[in-house]
Amino acid sequence: METSNAIPLGIDAGNGAFKIFGSAGGLELVSQVAVNDGQRAVSTLGLRKQKAPLRITNGHGSFYVGAGAHDYGRPVENLDVDRFNGTPEMKALLHGSLTRYQERYGIFESPLSVVAGVTTEAITSDSVDQNSETIRQWIRGNHMWNADNQPQKVEIANVKVASQASAELFDYLLDNEGRFVQERKGAFSGEVGTISIGFGTVELMVVRNRTIVQRFTSGSASGVRRLLEILDGGHLYSLGELDMQLRAGQLNTREALPIWEREVSGVIEKAWGRSWKRFAAVLIVGGGSILLKDFLPYRFNGKAFMPDDPVMAIARGLYKLSLFQNQRGKQ
Numbered sequence: 001m002e003t004s005n006a007i008p009l010g011i012d013a014g015n016g017a018f019k020i021f022g023s024a025g026g027l028e029l030v031s032q033v034a035v036n037d038g039q040r041a042v043s044t045l046g047l048r049k050q051k052a053p054l055r056i057t058n059g060h061g062s063f064y065v066g067a068g069a070h071d072y073g074r075p076v077e078n079l080d081v082d083r084f085n086g087t088p089e090m091k092a093l094l095h096g097s098l099t100r101y102q103e104r105y106g107i108f109e110s111p112l113s114v115v116a117g118v119t120t121e122a123i124t125s126d127s128v129d130q131n132s133e134t135i136r137q138w139i140r141g142n143h144m145w146n147a148d149n150q151p152q153k154v155e156i157a158n159v160k161v162a163s164q165a166s167a168e169l170f171d172y173l174l175d176n177e178g179r180f181v182q183e184r185k186g187a188f189s190g191e192v193g194t195i196s197i198g199f200g201t202v203e204l205m206v207v208r209n210r211t212i213v214q215r216f217t218s219g220s221a222s223g224v225r226r227l228l229e230i231l232d233g234g235h236l237y238s239l240g241e242l243d244m245q246l247r248a249g250q251l252n253t254r255e256a257l258p259i260w261e262r263e264v265s266g267v268i269e270k271a272w273g274r275s276w277k278r279f280a281a282v283l284i285v286g287g288g289s290i291l292l293k294d295f296l297p298y299r300f301n302g303k304a305f306m307p308d309d310p311v312m313a314i315a316r317g318l319y320k321l322s323l324f325q326n327q328r329g330k331q
Helices: 081-085 088-105 128-139 164-173 182-188 224-231 239-247 256-272 287-291 313-330
Strands: 007-013 017-022 025-030 033-035 054-058 061-065 112-118 141-147 150-163 191-197 202-208 218-220 281-285
Touching (some): 007 088, 025 239, 054 088, 061 088, 088 128, 150 313
């Protein structure tokens, strides 16, 4: 049963960043987790002192989370689908993100109603209902943790699970009140393709007349991590360290970027072929879409649409979907 006074929130648990969006706005926490093994920070005269990442302590132990976490502890990099089932690093990221969100926008005075976005693979199998319930179970309930030694708690009363690709569609169709944008409403009954280029995966989905077209919907492990793997052929860095260098503009991607572009293009070609020409629109989001903004949209001959904030679009779409579902429930 839904909690009537619950605060709606969209959560995009991405491999590159953990994003939260609510009525106050959005927040992004870099998806870096490291085990805090008790190593003391060292500083010395003449060298700049680095601020320690957020330290989260919960029932699974003590972790550093966010940008720079891999510099402070033992990196935890598990990008497989099981992370969505509530692994220790995922819980640390949830608690870290909720901490930062409340620091920026204010303490949650009421329980939360969450719509969580996960990859297509995480909820596509013969046991899809069981998988979704497993995800709901670890997110739902009372969460208590310490953030930099300060006690924190949040109640998550309601949890729904949606694919990240479907959230992309609802970000396009709905306004910030969860109502249809009139000039786009027709797309809900037409045929729309969505492409989400995240850190770990490239997610493709096609919706026709409010129904997913299964043969055009797929996921591939060809996200930004593939670009980083091409750049780091010697495996000298963690993916998190490379991601921070990429964000800071410290990586020379001139030679590797065209290779990755072709890989992403191949994923789309394999799934859609020339069928995209019949789509009313092709929506493109995710952090990887920014890297491909000078290439990918032009592949679709004017049909492509990139939102104003492609990184936050999925979390924002999940939030809008929550509002949309609440309105339908009251009718």
